[in-house]
Amino acid sequence: MTNSEIVDLLELTGRLMELHDRDAFKTRSYQTAAFNLDKSTADLSNMPVEELVKLQGVGKSVAQKIREIAETGHLTELDELLAQTPQGVLDMFRIKGLGVKKVRTLWHELGITNLRDLQLAGENGQIAKIKGFGASTQEKILAALEFLQEQQGKVRMDKAAMIANLLVERLTPHFERVEISGQVRRKAQEVDAIQLLIQTSDPVAAMLTLNGLDNLEQNVPDSSPFAWRGHLAGFDVLVELLFYPAEQMNRQLFIQTATDAHLKQAGTGGVPLLQVAYSSVLPESANTTDVTEVETAIYEKAGLPYIVPEMREDDFAFRWASRHKNEELVTWDDLKGTLHNHSTWSDGKQSVADMAAYCQKLGLSYFGIADHSKTASYANGLDAERVRQQQLEIDELNKGFGADFRIFKGIESDILGDGSLDYDNDTLATFDYVVASVHQTLTMSEEKATNRLLRAIENPYTTILGHPTGRLLLAREGYPIDHRAIIDACAEHNVIIEINASPYRLDIDWHWIEYAMQQGVKLSINPDAHDFAGLLDMHYGVAIGRKGGLTKAMTFNALTLTEMREYLKKRRAEIRK
DNA sequence: GCCGTTTTCGGCCCGACTGTTTTCAGTCG
Numbered sequence A: 001m002t003n004s005e006i007v008d009l010l011e012l013t014g015r016l017m018e019l020h021d022r023d024a025f026k027t028r029s030y031q032t033a034a035f036n037l038d039k040s041t042a043d044l045s046n047m048p049v050e051e052l053v054k055l056q057g058v059g060k061s062v063a064q065k066i067r068e069i070a071e072t073g074h075l076t077e078l079d080e081l082l083a084q085t086p087q088g089v090l091d092m093f094r095i096k097g098l099g100v101k102k103v104r105t106l107w108h109e110l111g112i113t114n115l116r117d118l119q120l121a122g123e124n125g126q127i128a129k130i131k132g133f134g135a136s137t138q139e140k141i142l143a144a145l146e147f148l149q150e151q152q153g154k155v156r157m158d159k160a161a162m163i164a165n166l167l168v169e170r171l172t173p174h175f176e177r178v179e180i181s182g183q184v185r186r187k188a189q190e191v192d193a194i195q196l197l198i199q200t201s202d203p204v205a206a207m208l209t210l211n212g213l214d215n216l217e218q219n220v221p222d223s224s225p226f227a228w229r230g231h232l233a234g235f236d237v238l239v240e241l242l243f244y245p246a247e248q249m250n251r252q253l254f255i256q257t258a259t260d261a262h263l264k265q266a267g268t269g270g271v272p273l274l275q276v277a278y279s280s281v282l283p284e285s286a287n288t289t290d291v292t293e294v295e296t297a298i299y300e301k302a303g304l305p306y307i308v309p310e311m312r313e314d315d316f317a318f319r320w321a322s323r324h325k326n327e328e329l330v331t332w333d334d335l336k337g338t339l340h341n342h343s344t345w346s347d348g349k350q351s352v353a354d355m356a357a358y359c360q361k362l363g364l365s366y367f368g369i370a371d372h373s374k375t376a377s378y379a380n381g382l383d384a385e386r387v388r389q390q391q392l393e394i395d396e397l398n399k400g401f402g403a404d405f406r407i408f409k410g411i412e413s414d415i416l417g418d419g420s421l422d423y424d425n426d427t428l429a430t431f432d433y434v435v436a437s438v439h440q441t442l443t444m445s446e447e448k449a450t451n452r453l454l455r456a457i458e459n460p461y462t463t464i465l466g467h468p469t470g471r472l473l474l475a476r477e478g479y480p481i482d483h484r485a486i487i488d489a490c491a492e493h494n495v496i497i498e499i500n501a502s503p504y505r506l507d508i509d510w511h512w513i514e515y516a517m518q519q520g521v522k523l524s525i526n527p528d529a530h531d532f533a534g535l536l537d538m539h540y541g542v543a544i545g546r547k548g549g550l551t552k553a554m555t556f557n558a559l560t561l562t563e564m565r566e567y568l569k570k571r572r573a574e575i576r577k
Numbered sequence B: 001g002c003c004g005t006t007t008t009c010g011g012c013c014c015g016a017c018t019g020t021t022t023t024c025a026g027t028c029g
Helices: A003-019 A024-037 A060-072 A076-083 A087-092 A100-110 A115-123 A135-151 A157-174 A203-211 A246-257 A273-279 A291-302 A316-321 A352-361 A384-399 A446-458 A483-493 A510-518 A538-547 A561-576
Strands: A178-181 A193-199 A216-218 A227-232 A238-244 A366-369 A406-414 A433-437 A496-500 A523-526
Touching (some): A003 A024, A003 A060, A003 A076, A003 A100, A024 A060, A087 A100, A087 A115, A100 A115, A115 A135, A157 A178, A157 A193, A157 A238, A178 A246, A193 A246, A203 A227, A203 A238, A238 A246, A246 A273, A246 A291, A273 A291, A352 A384, A384 A406, A406 A561, A483 A496, A496 A510, A510 A538, A523 A538
Parallel strands (some): A193 A238, A366 A406, A406 A433, A496 A523
Antiparallel strands (some): A178 A193, A216 A227, A227 A238
């Protein structure tokens, strides 16, 4: 059991205890234990009770529960609570704006035990009639339900990659060649089908083999003699396994990776790319696995420039290719540092020193710390005094590094409702740079949200605009903003825009990268890391950056240490003028 | 149930905002 699995079970237990009106303080103790353990780096599943009780928020009782979870994978108390809770009531927790109290009211007052009934109650106006609810709440619930339904059967790119790799591992022993294709190979940020190509000359035998494997649940009506469709147990996303003979593998890998829109692109003589892919005699030394060679040949025959897999979405790629070369696209190796990260000073799991050391291990030459600011009290945000203390710590740490590594002093300053940052100028002036982000009051009209961001961009202390829309993929739509106005303002005020690389956000959306580049606005691939693993999220940022055509030259954190120091110094000097 | 003592029992929590209220409960990050 991983820490987060243990924490999730404790958190759910606390939530269900509250739902079922158990003792409020007992309930809270589960919730605070989960809250504290979520930030712990201790190896919970391998700790004895006497060690566990030393952790903040963990007493004898919760320690024993953790042991039970670690040893059995279950918590008896939770299982009992779950048995008393309809699945549909649990589903209601996924609706933004519904907490325990409202869910309990909907369940007990209207007898709602599934999302369908919830929708009907909303459409009939019943929800608005409950005291404590109103027309506005009802509207919000209906909108959130609709959003949730749209996300059904989709997973984020990180989970999709994990499932795809799991399948490759499972299938490789049984087949000559297994390749990830489709949305996962294309690095789509949301995936509704995990697609793999399987090389076989005997589809009937292949089907039998697949159906003999554990945890692969076939959906027979959706399958065909050459395509197994179904699910991997435990994951609510379609798995599609397509059978091809050896000589078709590379050709199909190309075809299945690109979107229809991309394949419709006409090349020389108006022949669509798809037709070229099907009709060409390809350089197939039978089993060559050099896919790039084959795909290069296809584009060449079509008279079109080679497009990297990430960009095979629509005709944007061809417009981009008329102005750029593929070699200009940013890569992981181009990244020289990282600028939006958290530490134990706010809600991160690791210390500044440990995070910096890990960055050195990754081969980066600078680590920017941008912990939460004072308004983010829920995340233990730093007031001016703690900012000062943290900066002293960073000064000390920097003394220990040679000329090839440095920690930069940043902050993720909340953009308040009126667009101002939440420190006075004297404090803002102490940072090497400022990431300005919105964290509260996320329901705004486009006009209000845009004006709020514009004011933050105009603030001379703002270096980077953090996650511009506040969206959470598959969970929450961001607030609407006028992207052009925001990007134009960033150009005017010399503000960099973040590509938040967390697979939960990927915000700013890749569709806006090209416009930003055209306006001369650089983008920073920011992991928003709260622990070591979070730093690796920059891989997703690179993938999504490439999808949007981001070049190394326009990637802010591709600046070398020397260049970054110079840039930040110059930017500071401009403020003083 | 946990914590922290004024050491074995009494008090537990961060603040902004929204929508529903007419003084505040519920949600969120």
